[in-house]
Amino acid sequence: MDQLTALRVFRRVVDEGSFAGAARSLSLSPAAISKNIGELEAHLGVRLLNRTTRRMSLTEPGRLYHEQVARILDDLTEADGSMQPLRHRPSGLLRVAAPISLTVTRLSRTITAFMQAYPDVEIDLHLDDRRVDLVKDGFDVAIRGTAKLEDTSLVARRLMAMRHVICGAPSYFDGAGRPHRPEELASHRIVQFSLSGNASEWALERQGERVTLPVASRYRASTSLAVREALLDGYGLSLIPASYVREDIAAGRLETVLDGWAPADTQVYAVYPSRRYLLPKVRALIDFLAEDLRSDA
Template sequence: MDRFRAMQTFVKVAESGSFVRAAEALGLSKASVSLIVSELEAGLGVRLMQRTTRKLSLTDMGRAYLARCHDILEAVAEAEGMLSARQGEARGVLRAYAPLAFAQHHVVPVLPAYRAAFPEVTVDLVLGTRAVDLVEEGFDLALLFEQQGLASSLVSRRLAHSDLIFCAAPGYLAARGRPDDPTALAGHDLLISDPQYLSGKLTRDDGETLTLAWPAPALLCNASEVLRESCVAGMGVAVLPSFVVSESLRLGELVEVLPGWRAGRLDLCLAFPSRRFLSAKVRGAADYIVERFRAFATDPHCDPWLASARAAATMS
């Protein structure tokens, strides 16, 4: 027997003074309500109600039990109300994961504004370059690149994409010459973060693809920021995500090489372990992130970081 449900049923019968009216209020049959009260009495070993064909009244034990049931049901309602109220407040620890290079350029700068908006939330931000298991590792949400592999059990929303582009320092290009087509890359020092780029598969904006046999890179490093700094220092032509080099392109530290060609594309997604029962802290962070990328999502074919960098270069 569900004792809590039995208490609720008993209280409804006592307050309405009728099995019929109680049944209507609870959405049950009169027989079901009568059975529940009878089972409650049997379980307690006392009679709670005197029943006749014309009248229903509480026994002394029934009145005493009704008072205690009121206390218990009110306490439960108060506890549920407290949880609902706290659920509506963004507070607690938000455990989040983001790719290291992306976070350095585009998450860290907005953390102060996020904290100002949600002062009761402590951010536990884990950065890395690996695939993560959000459920097993206890993450509330994550910014992930789809190419890292998203588990089918995750709920995800695509926010933007970033092209893998070629860039170099102006000084390097002045000394070594600027490649005017992809085949000319063979005569340059390449800076690459992932060995898979050595396949040399390139895609142009119009959809044309080209596969090149590239020479061994001058630098192979999995840290995008190291590659960017090496590129700025004039070490060679780097293959990097636009979100890493956009600021350097705007400042003129780097120049885009082979505009219109890319070595790949990274799709940025916001991922959750589940859509159900999201706390206020998670909903608040998710809404904040989605709003941050709202303008980026207006054109799914446009790389927002590259577009802004090209616009700045045109104006300068």
């Protein structure tokens, strides 16, 4: 028995005052109407309707049940109606997960611009450089940076690519010297971003030449912001997204070395659970991010 259908049939029979009227109203056969009522009464274990070939009336249990069913179906209709605005215009709460460093250096400005463009949307932004479970943790969208997106049931849209540089403070290079070949990095102090896919091994390429280096460090940090601070303090050198240190390099606070040597770009994706029934608020955010970050791609 499809209980929801049976409830709707029962209510329509009572409202129309007959099986024939309910059948016409619902575009069902009289046999289907009778079958639904019979299955509903068998499910409940009570007779809901007294019926003869000439008339029909509610039993006492039927009258009580009809009152409750009518309220439930009205509430359901109202609940369905409340979804209509969400289907047609961006509104409501968006739970978004994003990396700390990328948000502080770039995404934050984009998100505030989005909020101004869509005043009916609320955003709960969760910052974490670790990978969240979208479905388990209840996020609508996650921003992820990775050299390669693994096969997954999630949907991903590419937003931008991040180039990396090897850099450090002038004071560090004045004391430790500047490496001229990747192999010379073994004699330098390195600050590791511990959550990176290449944290323990740097694969550097230049004009078709590829060098893979094991990386060991006394200092490992789980956010690139801490890596940047260590570089500015002159502790050592590191491999870091160029956008995170662009202003520091322009101001001379940091200097690049091994120019031309770099790993594959880190691709940044907007990841979300499904394309089906994608809410306007989710689509609006992803489209806005893609457009705003296009200049960085």
